[in-house]
């Protein structure tokens with residue numbers, strides 16, 4: 001078993017200490033200075049081929065979510081909400097040269113897809129954080145707008161994560177680096193979470209709460225589902241586990257929040273995770289709501305974030 005080390009950047013320091021770097025993104029990699037060109041391969045962007053400061057220098061909000069279609073819809077929605085000039089339908093995918101991720105820029109808002117699971121979002125975040133650094137962006141807020149399975153709460157509830165926990169309900173992300181496991185802090189920005197909750201109270205058309213989010217490596221066995229191709233536990237064991245999770249403060253389960261929280265924290269990015277719950281896992285495993293209901297649920301985090309962005313920009317009515 002590889003040794004478990006705490007991250008050298010003191011994972012358990014109060015989060016604020018990471019947000020005092022004049023607002024710039026903290027890149028902690030001395031090797032990058034040695035590169036004559038940095039190629040962001042999965043974005044099809046690079047420091048020699050693109051003028052990143054002029055393309056992205058004004059970005060203040062980055063919204064990420066699993067699906068390319070959702071992130072395009074969000075871009076169209078935010079274009080309308082911010083009352084920006086031009087035809088939103090002309091918004092183009094900045095990463096069209098690769099089919100890994102989709103990226104749309106709408107005024108100060110960047111909307112990017114990250115695929116499913118920790119490895120996929122982690123690759124995206126490495127390149128996104130370097131992009132924000134190369135573009136000299138300052139005071140960026142990053143928010144994951146996703147879907148999740150709820151525990152003991154009404155489907156359609158929006159959960160704002162205070163801390164992401166692992167399958168053992170520990171507030172940590174274990175990053176394997178070479179032959180070591182480095183333990184990283186998964187706390188999200190508390191003030192930002194409170195601000196978002198405040199915004200949700202002004203919308204009030206759907207329930208919203210702050211709670212712990214459990215991040216797993218899998219949708220089926222990893223989330224205690226009885227309906228995967230493989231299942232080695234009983235119904236009773238499943239419910240015992242989900243009840244334990246609930247008692248530990250977990251209100252929803254998804255698959256990216258831990259590495260998202262850890263990487264954003266280390267790089268000094270103010271981050272939030274806002275996920276709608278598609279079902280109550282104490283009532284079932286299959287996502288059986290109709291298409292229209294699911295589409296409406298997925299819009300809830302978008303509505304909340306649009307309200308928040310407008311408020312921040314001072315364009316809220």
Ligand SMILES: O=P(O)(O)O[C@H]1O[C@H](CO)[C@@H](O)[C@H]1O
Pocket residue numbers: 065066067115116117145146147148219254255256
């Ligand atoms: O709705 P998104 O952002 O894709 O997130 C959730 O949905 C996927 C599983 O269906 C996982 O990626 C999970 O984290």
Ligand SMILES: O=c1cc[nH]c(=O)[nH]1
Pocket residue numbers: 147148149150219223253254255278
């Ligand atoms: O149950 C669910 C629903 C959406 N996403 C997940 O990861 N789990």
